[in-house]
Structures are given as C-alpha cells and as structure tokens.
Amino acid sequence: MTVLRDMRPVYVVGVGMHRYQFASDTNYIHMGLTALRGALKDAGVDFPDIESAFVGCTGIGMAAGRILFSHIGWTGLAVTQVENASASGSSAFQLACLEVASGRREVSMALGVDKYGDQVRAVAKEGVNRLSDTATIPLVKYALLAEYLKKEKGLTAEDLALVASKNHTNAADNPYAQFQKPRSVADVLASKPVMGDFTSLMCTPRGEGAAAAIVCSEAALKRLQISGIPVRVLSSTLESERPQVGREMGSVAVARSVAQRTYHEAGITAEDLQVVELHDAFAIEELLYTETFGLCKTGEGHFWLRDGASRIGGQCAVNSSGGLIAQGHPLGPTGVGQIHEIVQQLRGQAGPRQQPDARVGMAHMIGLGSIAIAHVLRRD
Amino acid sequence: MELEKADLCAIGAGQGANGPVLTLRAGMCGACRQLHFPITAYGCPRCGAEPGRVAEQALDGRATLLSFATIHSRLSPLITPPCVVGEAEIAPGLIEEIMLAGEESQYADGMAVRAVGVEITRGDTAVLACRFEPAEDAP
Numbered sequence: 001m002t003v004l005r006d007m008r009p010v011y012v013v014g015v016g017m018h019r020y021q022f023a024s025d026t027n028y029i030h031m032g033l034t035a036l037r038g039a040l041k042d043a044g045v046d047f048p049d050i051e052s053a054f055v056g057c058t059g060i061g062m063a064a065g066r067i068l069f070s071h072i073g074w075t076g077l078a079v080t081q082v083e084n085a086s087a088s089g090s091s092a093f094q095l096a097c098l099e100v101a102s103g104r105r106e107v108s109m110a111l112g113v114d115k116y117g118d119q120v121r122a123v124a125k126e127g128v129n130r131l132s133d134t135a136t137i138p139l140v141k142y143a144l145l146a147e148y149l150k151k152e153k154g155l156t157a158e159d160l161a162l163v164a165s166k167n168h169t170n171a172a173d174n175p176y177a178q179f180q181k182p183r184s185v186a187d188v189l190a191s192k193p194v195m196g197d198f199t200s201l202m203c204t205p206r207g208e209g210a211a212a213a214i215v216c217s218e219a220a221l222k223r224l225q226i227s228g229i230p231v232r233v234l235s236s237t238l239e240s241e242r243p244q245v246g247r248e249m250g251s252v253a254v255a256r257s258v259a260q261r262t263y264h265e266a267g268i269t270a271e272d273l274q275v276v277e278l279h280d281a282f283a284i285e286e287l288l289y290t291e292t293f294g295l296c297k298t299g300e301g302h303f304w305l306r307d308g309a310s311r312i313g314g315q316c317a318v319n320s321s322g323g324l325i326a327q328g329h330p331l332g333p334t335g336v337g338q339i340h341e342i343v344q345q346l347r348g349q350a351g352p353r354q355q356p357d358a359r360v361g362m363a364h365m366i367g368l369g370s371i372a373i374a375h376v377l378r379r380d
Numbered sequence: 381m382e383l384e385k386a387d388l389c390a391i392g393a394g395q396g397a398n399g400p401v402l403t404l405r406a407g408m409c410g411a412c413r414q415l416h417f418p419i420t421a422y423g424c425p426r427c428g429a430e431p432g433r434v435a436e437q438a439l440d441g442r443a444t445l446l447s448f449a450t451i452h453s454r455l456s457p458l459i460t461p462p463c464v465v466g467e468a469e470i471a472p473g474l475i476e477e478i479m480l481a482g483e484e485s486q487y488a489d490g491m492a493v494r495a496v497g498v499e500i501t502r503g504d505t506a507v508l509a510c511r512f513e514p515a516e517d518a519p
C-alpha cells in the first residue's frame with residue numbers, strides 16, 4: 001500500500017469556519033460560503049485557483065456542494081460530495097489530500113457543511129432488529145462502557161466531568177465554538193442527568209455549521225505565492241471496525257489501530273504530538289482515547305487528565321478547540337473543524353488557546369458504523 | 381398477544397417473574413462454525429457465507445449481565461425513562477445490549493439473567509417485548 005508520505009508533499013494553506021451553533025434558520029449556503037471565503041482569505045488565493053472540492057455533508061441532501069459553489073463562481077471545479085457519518089469532513093479532507101499527493105491536482109479543498117435534523121441513518125433500513133430499543137444509540141454504548149470502567153479502573157463521575165470542564169473552558173476562548181462558557185466540574189455534574197453518570201454537559205450538543213481547508217502541492221505554493229505558514233499533512237489513515245473481542249468496544253479498538261497506523265505512516269510516535277483533536281462526543285471517549293493513542297499509559301487516562309497533561313500548556317493539549325463536547329459536532333464539518341484547530345495551533349495562531357511550541361498535531365475522528373480516521377500534520 | 385421483534389426471539393417453555401420465558405434466535409454458520417446473533421436473511425456476518433449455509437440455533441435466553449445503567453432522558457421515542465439498559469453475554473463471546481425489567485436496584489454485575497416477554501404498549505396496542513430479569517438460579 002502506498003501511503004501519503006510516499007507521494008508528493010501536501011500542505012494545508014488556508015482554513016476557515018462558520019461558527020457551530022444550535023439549529024437555526026441560517027441557510028447552509030451562507031454557512032458554507034462563510035467558511036470557504038475564510039479559507040480563501042487565509043490562504044490568499046481566489047476561488048478559481050481551487051481545482052477540486054470534496055464536500056462533507058450528512059443531512060442537507062443531494063448536490064449540496066455543487067449548489068453551494070454555484071454562488072461563488074462557475075469555474076468548472078470537480079465537486080464530489082462525501083458522506084461518512086461523523087467522519088464526513090475527515091473523509092473529504094483525506095480525498096482532497098490524496099488528489100494533491102497523487103499529482104492529479106495542484107490545489108484542492110475539503111469543505112464540511114451541515115444543518116441539523118435531516119440526517120437519515122442507514123441502520124434504520126437494515127431490516128435487522130436488535131434486542132434493545134437503544135442498540136443503535138452511541139451514547140448508550142459509551143455510558144455502559146463508563147459503568148464498566150468505573151468498577152474496572154476506578155473512574156469517577158468527577159473524571160468525566162473534568163474532561164467536559166476542560167473542553168468547555170477551552171471553548172470559552174474559541175469564537176467558532178457552539179458553547180463559549182467556562183464550566184466547572186460542579187457545573188457539569190449538576191447539568192441534566194442523561195444515563196448512568198452521564199450528564200448533558202458531558203455529551204456533544206446537536207448543531208450546525210461549516211468548516212473549510214485548502215490543500216496544495218509544493219509547486220502551487222510557489223506559483224500562487226502563498227506567504228502564510230504551510231502545514232504539511234504527513235499521514236491519512238482510515239479503517240473500519242472488526243468484531244468485538246472481550247469488553248473493548250469495536251470503535252475503541254479501531255481508534256487504537258488507526259492511531260498506530262497513522263503514526264507509522266507519518267514516521268512519528270505519540271511523544272511527538274503537542275496537540276490532538278479527538279472524538280469526545282462523550283467525555284468517557286477522551287479518557288479512553290488518550291490511552292489508546294499512547295499519549296499516556298493504558299489504564300492511566302484519568303490520572304493523566306487529573307495531572308493536567310491534556311490541558312493547554314500540558315504535555316499534549318487535547319481538544320484545545322473545545323472538542324465535540326464544546327466546540328460542537330455538526331457532523332459534516334466536524335473533521336474539517338479539527339483540521340482548522342490543528343493548523344491554527346501549528347502556526348502559532350490559536351490566541352489564548354495556544355499550546356506552546358506546537359509543531360506536530362493529530363486530528364482523529366470516529367464515524368458511525370464505526371470507522372476511524374486520522375491525519376497527522378506538522379509545521380516544517 | 382403478539383411478540384415484538386419475533387425475528388429475534390420466540391416464546392419458550394416456562395414462566396418468569398415478569399412474563400413467559402423467551403428463547404433467542406441465533407445463527408450457526410456451516411462454513412466457519414461460528415455462532416452469531418441475530419440470524420438474518422443476509423448470511424454469515426463473520427465469514428460472508430450465503431444464507432443457505434446458516435442454520436437457526438435457539439439460545440435458551442439465559443445470559444450473564446456485564447454492566448447496566450439507568451437511562452434518565454428520552455433518547456429514543458421507543459423508550460419511556462427511567463429504564464434500565466445493560467450489556468450481557470448471551471452465549472460465549474456474544475455480547476448484546478439488552479433491556480432489563482424493573483429498576484436497577486435488583487441487578488448486579490455478573491448476575492445471571494434470562495429473557496422474558498414483558499407486556500408493554502406501543503401506541504394503542506399491547507405487545508410482549510423481550511426484557512431480561514434476574515434468573516431464578518441467580519446466587
């Protein structure tokens with residue numbers, strides 16, 4: 001298999017976002033164009049410079065991308081819509097990177113945009129019943145896992161609340177975040193009970209928004225006279241779940257497998273990472289993934305968290321954007337929004353959320369099904 | 381009364397505390413000799429064998445409860461919180477999410493549970509739904 005590092009170098013040169021927000025009457029065209037114009041301005045390029053676009057979108061409908069782009073110029077760019085559940089934006093980014101890495105295009109783009117509410121899940125059309133009426137609700141699976149880990153590892157509801165408090169507090173300084181209010185552990189514990197120890201502030205909100213990332217080749221960097229700090233994409237890795245072995249959920253096993261593979265492809269180890277954006281749809285996931293990604297030792301995720309290692313300024317800032325819990329999770333844009341955050345961090349442009357000396361970062365997403373996808377980025 | 385999700389379970393022999401004992405409809409693959417649940421019209425999910433290679437195998441509905449928690453919020457229109465959901469091993473290596481009858485205070489990790497048909501209403505219709513309850517031989 002040929003990996004990204006064996007192909008032409010790919011650089012992220014522009015990122016933009018429309019704030020994530022609760023369902024509103026804001027048109028998706030408006031949100032998408034806001035993110036797109038932000039990315040164009042950031043890169044210092046014009047829309048006609050973009051040769052192809054991959055649009056991550058789960059709920060708007062057929063041809064969302066083509067209709068969106070028809071409002072910014074009929075340039076003939078190649079448009080492909082990508083749906084991969086929560087990882088739609090990450091998959092769109094992967095395809096944009098591969099376009100450039102393979103030599104097919106010089107400049108490509110991933111754009112994620114979504115409205116909340118129109119998503120249709122294929123599992124409802126599978127024609128297979130499940131014993132539990134909640135068997136296809138991820139929150140239930142993770143709440144049960146948290147119950148298990150509580151007894152197995154001594155996790156507490158306070159640990160879950162600490163993840164959420166950290167991420168809400170990070171998001172308070174993020175102008176694109178859906179929630180922008182610092183929350184204490186006590187605030188999180190006092191929010192609405194959902195299941196077991198889970199409260200509403202430990203879970204991602206539903207919402208909408210947009211994010212865009214422009215990638216290009218070395219030749220295009222020179223031709224377009226891009227003056228900003230380019231961020232190289234070192235790896236791009238995607239796998240789906242295998243059968244569950246023991247108590248470890250398949251989605252956690254595939255998250256680990258993808259992290260290990262993407263480190264190998266990028267030629268790094270977990271110790272090289274200063275910033276990580278990961279799928280904290282539920283606080284328990286962040287505790288698990290910091291272990292499965294090798295950021296800390298297995299079984300010590302809650303100690304690593306309590307030590308402040310995952311805070312901004314710690315060993316590796318995890319979800320400096322606020323993550324899915326607080327920046328939000330509008331599905332189509334989420335993976336591209338992670339790239340936005342990593343790029344800002346690696347360029348040293350994250351403002352009050354800046355992780356000192358950030359040079360290498362990873363964006364890691366889980367999509368329903370489950371699939372896992374990861375990208376490692378580095379400032380050269 | 382009609383059994384809800386009759387593709388997953390069937391009325392067995394005997395009576396539990398909350399309703400008739402149910403068996404579970406698993407599939408045994410003739411190609412890879414692995415058990416899967418539930419049996420479907422699509423074949424073996426493990427090795428991809430055609431449906432014709434899969435034979436139905438009734439499980440006795442007894443399971444080991446691994447974890448459980450109470451749902452407080454209406455996560456699905458199909459549930460009425462508070463309700464208790466858990467994970468249980470319904471056959472060696474086969475872990476399924478299950479719904480438990482009654483309140484969580486009667487359950488413990490590692491406890492033996494069994495599938496029974498519990499009367500619930502769906503709209504205006506009463507049906508028997510598969511729920512798990514403490515098995516009589518539980519320690």
Ligand SMILES: [Zn+2]
Pocket residue numbers: 409410411412413414424425426427428429
């Ligand atoms: Zn088989």
